[in-house]
Amino acid sequence: MFHVAMRIDGMLACARAEGIPRMHAASDRGADARRQERLGLLFAALCAVNGAFVPAIAKLTTARSDALFVATATTVVAGACAFALLAARGELRRLVAPRAVGRLVAIGVLGTAITFLLFFEGARRTSAIETALCLQIEPVYSLFLARLFLGHPLAPRRLAAVAAIVVGIAFAMNPSGFSGWVGNALLLATPLGWQVSHLIVLRGLGSVEPNTLTAARYVYGGIALAAVWIATGGVARLPESGELARVLPVLALQGAVLSFLGTLVWYQAIARLDLARCTAIVVPSIPLLSLGASFLLLGEVASPRQWLGLLLTVCGVLAFATAPAAAPRAERLAPEAPPLTAAEP
Numbered sequence: 001m002f003h004v005a006m007r008i009d010g011m012l013a014c015a016r017a018e019g020i021p022r023m024h025a026a027s028d029r030g031a032d033a034r035r036q037e038r039l040g041l042l043f044a045a046l047c048a049v050n051g052a053f054v055p056a057i058a059k060l061t062t063a064r065s066d067a068l069f070v071a072t073a074t075t076v077v078a079g080a081c082a083f084a085l086l087a088a089r090g091e092l093r094r095l096v097a098p099r100a101v102g103r104l105v106a107i108g109v110l111g112t113a114i115t116f117l118l119f120f121e122g123a124r125r126t127s128a129i130e131t132a133l134c135l136q137i138e139p140v141y142s143l144f145l146a147r148l149f150l151g152h153p154l155a156p157r158r159l160a161a162v163a164a165i166v167v168g169i170a171f172a173m174n175p176s177g178f179s180g181w182v183g184n185a186l187l188l189a190t191p192l193g194w195q196v197s198h199l200i201v202l203r204g205l206g207s208v209e210p211n212t213l214t215a216a217r218y219v220y221g222g223i224a225l226a227a228v229w230i231a232t233g234g235v236a237r238l239p240e241s242g243e244l245a246r247v248l249p250v251l252a253l254q255g256a257v258l259s260f261l262g263t264l265v266w267y268q269a270i271a272r273l274d275l276a277r278c279t280a281i282v283v284p285s286i287p288l289l290s291l292g293a294s295f296l297l298l299g300e301v302a303s304p305r306q307w308l309g310l311l312l313t314v315c316g317v318l319a320f321a322t323a324p325a326a327a328p329r330a331e332r333l334a335p336e337a338p339p340l341t342a343a344e345p
Contacts, residue, residue, distance in 0.1 A: 036272045037272065037273065039268075039272050040268075040269055040271070040272030040273035040278070041273070041281070043265050043266075043268040043269035043272065044269040044273060044278050044281045044282050045281070046265050046269075047262065047265045047266050047269055047282050048281065048282045048285035048286055048289055049289060050257070050258060050261070050262040050265060051262065051282070051286040051289075051290075052132075052285075052286050052289030052290040052292070052293045053258060053290075053293045053297075054132075054258050054262075054290075055123060055128040055129075055131035055132040055135075055290050055293070055294065056128045056290070056293045056294045056296075056297040056298055056300075057250065057253070057254050057258060057297070058070075058119065058120055058123040058128070058131065058254070059123055059124075059127070059128045059131065059294075059297075059298060060250060060297060060298070061074075061120075061247060061250055061251055061254060062120050062121075062123055062124035063124070064239060064243055064246070064247040064250075065238075065239050065243075065244075065247055066234075066237055067117065067120035067121040067123075067124050068117060068120075068121075068225070068228065068229050068232070068234060069229060069234055069237065069238065070120045070251065070254075071113075071116040071117045071119075071120045071225055072222070072225040072226050072228075072229045072234070073248075073251040073255065074116065074120075074251055074254045074255040074259060075112055075113070075116055075218055075221045075222040075225050075255065075259070076222040076225070076226060076255065077251065077252050077254070077255025077256050077259075077260075078218040078222070078255040078256065078259040078260040079215070079218035079219040079221065079222035079223075080222075080255075081218075081255070081256050081260040081261075082211075082214050082215035082217075082218045082219060082260055083215060083219055085211060085215070086211060086212070086215050089211070091209075091211065091212065094208070094209070094212040095212065095215055095216060095219065100204075100205060100208060103200050103201075103204045103205050104205070104208075104212070104213075104216035104220060105216070105220045106197070106200055107197040107200050107201060107205070107213065107216055107217055107220075108216050108217050108218070108219065108220025108221040108222075108223075108224065109220065109221065109224050110193050110196050110197045110200070111193055111194055111196070111197025111198075111200075111217050111221070112197075112217045112218060112220075112221025112222075113220075113221040113222075113224040113225045113228075114193045115190050115191075115193035115194055115197075116221065116225065117225070118186045118187070118189055118190040118193065119131075119186075119187065119190045121183070121186050122134070122182075122183040122184065122185075122186030122187035122190065123183070123187070124183065125175075125179045125180055125182055125183025125184075125186070126175050126176075126180045126183035126184055126187065127175075127176075127180075127294070127300055128290070128293075128294040128297075128298055128300055129290070129291060129294050129300050129302050129306060130172075130173060130174075130175060130180075130183075130184060130187075130306075131183075131187055132286070132287045132290035132291075132294070133169055133172055133173070133287060133306070133309070133310060133313065134169065134173075134184050134187035134188050134190075135187060135190065135191060135287075136165055136168075136169060136287055136313045136314075136316075136317055137165065137166070137169060137188050137191055138191035138194065138195065139158075139161065139162055139165060139316075139317060139320040139321075140162045140165060140166060141191055141192050141195040142195055142320075143158055143159075143162055143320075145195050145196075145199060149199055149203070150202070155323060155324070157319060157323045157324075158319075158320055158323050160319065161316045161317070161319035161320035161323065162316065162320065163316070164312055164313070164315055164316030164319065165312075165313050165316035165317060165320070167312060168308075168309045168310065168311070168312030168313030168314075168315075168316060169188075169309065169313055170309075171305065171308065171309040171312065172305060172306045172308070172309020172310055172313070173309070174303070174305065174306070197217070201213065210267045214260070214263045214264070214267075218259065218260065266282075269282070279321040279322075280318060280321050280322050283317050283318075283321050284314045284317050284318040284321065287310055287313065287314055287317075288310070288314060291310070
């Protein structure tokens with residue numbers, strides 16, 4: 001999971017008190033570094049586990065209500081959490097900063113509103129296993145958008161990696177009927193919105209704090225989705241009161257934990273581990289762990305063909321994640337953590 005090089009809130013700095021011998025200061029710094037590394041590994045593991053439950057929970061919620069309502073409710077809950085965090089930090093002005101507000105709205109609409117709608121509409125039509133599998137297409141978009149807009153070279157290792165990803169996904173896909181194929185197509189298109197939003201961040205929001213970016217994605221995305229939901233008669237399509245009472249807690253979990261908290265956990269992980277290491281831990285783990293989550297919550301069992309395709313895809317993702325940087329600066333596009341598979345939703 002590659003990410004834009006940016007300042008990370010919450011990073012802990014090693015401080016040395018005056019008068020302490022250098023040997024003791026070096027020992028303290030070493031102990032602090034090890035402690036931060038352990039915390040980073042913990043956050044990376046939590047990020048992977050969090051992302052693994054995204055497809056299965058999406059399947060559960062879209063089975064009880066229409067996808068637009070699920071996308072709207074999830075985003076609004078995440079947006080409320082992000083808004084509250086910014087308010088507590090006294091940073092709400094950053095959401096409407098004149099020089100950035102246009103781009104912040106754009107990443108909310110492109111990186112959350114459109115992608116969430118595509119994701120939940122796709123998840124409704126196919127299995128949780130194929131949902132997790134289709135989202136692994138993101139490095140393909142990452143590679144070619146980075147080439148087109150940032151001038152990054154098409155390194156042979158990364159070309160081979162995305163080829164393995166495409167072959168693995170194509171081999172494993174086995175949707176049920178026309179609706180399943182439509183669902184897979186929507187899911188395959190979903191990561192393109194993430195990548196376009198990452199490109200906007202790279203080209204114009206590189207100095208914006210992660211907490212502000214997170215809030216913009218969910219607050220502006222939630223506003224856009226709520227407007228569409230209301231305009232299309234969403235209130236009339238609400239489930240009956242009993243079903244609504246059962247699905248609302250799951251939607252709250254989906255928005256607050258899988259989306260908002262997942263994003264924060266990802267930022268905490270990359271604050272403490274180098275990006276390549278964190279990526280190599282989190283990204284390939286999510287589709288594998290999602291098989292367990294899908295079985296636990298839905299009873300879905302991967303076929304031998306899906307296992308083979310998934311393993312090929314994971315190998316491709318791992319090769320892509322651990323490839324050398326394509327440019328001197330750490331300005332690479334790729335899944336955000338939360339991508340729907342890590343931090344979005």
